[in-house]
Amino acid sequence: MSETAVPQLELGRIGEIVPRVDGIPKVTGEFAYSSDLQAAGMLWGHTLRSPHAHARIAGIDVSGAVGMPGVHAVLTHEDVPGAKRYGLEFQDQPVLAYDRVRYFGEPVALVAAEHPEQARRATERIRVQYEPLEPIVDPERATEQDPLHPDRPTMGHGYRDDPRPNVVRSLVIRHGDPDAEGEVSVSGVYDLGIQDQAFLGPESGLAVPDGEGGVDVYVATQWLHVDRDQVAPCLNLRSEQVRIHLAGVGGAFGGREDLSMQLHGALLALHTNRPVKIVYSREESFVGHIHRHPARIWAEHRATRDGKLVNVRVRILLDGGAYASSSSAVTSNAASFACGPYAVDNALIESTCVYTNNPPCGAMRGFGAVQACFAHEAQMDKLAEALDIDPVELRLLNALAPGSTLPTGQQITGSLPVAEVIRRAAELPLPEPEKLPRDPLRLPGGSGNTTRGEGVKRGVGFAVGFKNIGYSEGFDDYTAARVRLHADGSADVHCAAAEVGQGVANVILQVARTELGSDDVTLAPHTTSTVESAGSASASRMTWMASGAVRDACRAALEERERTGGGEVDVERVYRHPRTTPLDPETGQVTGERVHVAYACAAMRVVAEVDVELGLTRVVWIGTAQDVGKAVNPQAVTGQIEGGTAQGLGLALMEEIQTRDGLITNASFTDYLIPTTLDMPPVVSELIEEAEPDAPYGIKGVGEPPTVVSTAAIVAALRAATGRELTRVPVKPDDIVGL
């Protein structure tokens, strides 16, 4: 059995540029991803998935598969020994479908065989009697149709009581006088398609039975302990009998918060008493994980004639798909950020997420704030135009600042330099237009050779956005770290923080080296078996939280050694950020000091060239200023900004899961396009380091703000170039041409 080795750093403390510990192995191809795991005697698992978006299951006959060559197990819901359902927030998702299937690709049965091809062939022999039902595919009509979950699993969790069927959560924020009138009003309706995380490493992992009834699962995931807590009850095991270990992660972006193969692999491993490996195909990955919520947003902004926002009224409709996943938190986040980083005395915000038979949606980088930002920034530009005020000036005039009160009633007590990021981004010098003729690769259409300059217009766009750092609404969010000091002066650090490519392995070592004053520090494998939970590598929280936990554990270890006068020391400490409290279910107002822990903002300026006759785009240049608190590893911060910007560019221009009656029609990288190096321009990144008072070392997370803001900024540049409204992303060539 192999386990991903954690390469060790040579040196590096907080604030220094430190090469990624996994950088060289990834570039040279030597890094072991979860799909590279091997074990002696290993079987291959495969999942039979629903070809229907909505159907009743009248019966499942596995007899045709059981006797197939190489087959060791064929499992259905009847073989699930414990709880039949699981879920991140609500247990509404069947381990294996039992009475009906609610989305295209829902797992129905499992096979383990000697060879992956044998497993695939055997699943084809399983006969499932489906009775197709009418799929719910229009989120606007979902609340009038039969409930997909008659037992209403998300009701009664402190949420507003909404009696309509198929509501995952609905939230209303009433702030000030929601009927307050302004002298000027602009309104619009905005749509966002379904974006996919599109990580390159498909879902994969290895489950190994321990011979004593328990199981070890090696998997690419974002939160080891919450995987364990979902897997163990379904297997009818105690939590210590299920140990989850982090295998090499090929990208996450929220898409690995939910379980993929963990439970299925463990079921097959325990059933066969053999190690079982599951690797999703690309097509299976697209149908097998949750996506970013598609949204429709109705917005009206009322302002004084000199540009001060008076009242913002927003209605947000999110399509959650068939199961809750983290939809309830996304619903709340979209509401929290609906007005953007602007002070407004009055607001009425409604955010609703519905169940449908469309692809299931959950966490993705930006988590509700991306959808909100696309709408509020389009509105701010519209308002600037209506008032004939410079769009940057309008944003500065309304910028939030410490002391401002948000629509939830929370007062900003920490750092939030909105005006500073706006000014710094707006001051970045724009590149001169490039002369013609030029290489077609430097024109819209790129290698397609479609223009020599004909039809090309240039536009400049600007956008600002903000997002919360960490988990919200009263969630007890913590991270543990364990530090062992050895007699020879060396130390090792245990923390279950998932390294998903964001660089938290470096961060942990930088903090430990800084606190211990030593370079001889080793990072132990990330696992549930030696240390308590680290929480999720999500919500731009991991750097803040892991730094807090490792700092506290290091300081405690030094004190312990001081007290004992040397020798071996082994301490574990749990770090918590300042407490948050829930929103009032009726008013959407904060019930304590804060609903979110802290906020981070970013501003972005974009130059784009658009071939207005063919509707093709080349983003020429992007400049951004981002509020990062403290850059623990400045090179990694820049990397997060560039990567996050590229993901937002993808949503702006090309990335969309397409469906027909709930069935995904483009589940491949041939037809789900993500940006290439010819689509992504150079990014000038200004890091604004203003310490967050509540965070260790003043740190803020950096992964999400660039994604929140870049979609909005890029589409603003396209609007400037084309003069069109462009109210939907991804923007299609048809939209630019006006077909």
Next chain:
Amino acid sequence: MDVLTPRSLEEALRLKAERPEAVPIQGGTDVMVELNFDRARPVALLNLNEVAELRGWSRQDDRVWLGGALSYAEAMEPTLAAALPALAEASRTVGGPQIRNRGTIGGNLGTSSPAGDALPPLLVCGAEVKLASVRGERTVALSDFLVGPKRNVLAEDELILGVSVDAGVSRQTFMKVGPRNAMVIAVVSLALRVDGELRAAFGSAGPVPMLVRSDLDQIGSFPQRVAEAASPIDDVRGTASYRRHALRILTKRALDRCLW
């Protein structure tokens, strides 16, 4: 699955006659995708990579012979690109460097996709496809070779040897529209060649890439004629109305380029 690897053309034709179900594979950029997506499990592959007779290109008076194994990367090399510039431009639009090193003109012909990037440039150059079997050789005009989406007239015992094209003096260009700036399947594509007449061919705008010809004095109406000759559909990559619109724009721009 058997993998048959002939060392000569004679052996390849014999194997194809004995095992007509064997799927020919050269670069594998189409066949392997089908295998990896579990859409095809052929009982045998006929690996043509060791058949030297299929490689390279040569000049014969005003015509150029392109072996079936000619890669896109080879079609972009300066000497051949000077003779067949539209084919070189089309080759640059295919995938990334690795795909262009592996993918071949013969494979593009064999797959006969409506979106095959090499097909419009070959059509405007009067391509004739040479097919062979143990029964003998025959030559088929490319426009007759393509009969439907991913369908052609290849008999089950036949292999594609290569294609002969007119490389006489002309102006030509190729353009391809996709929603990102590299590595896309064509939403719509167009090749244009101007010599004694106007010859345009489009891809991804009908069941097969199609040739449209006109006299030189019809320049003004030619973009509209090309757009009207198309029979595009709505699919995940684009809409029929956009494809028709884009063909008009592309044809106009291509005429400007070639008549300048």
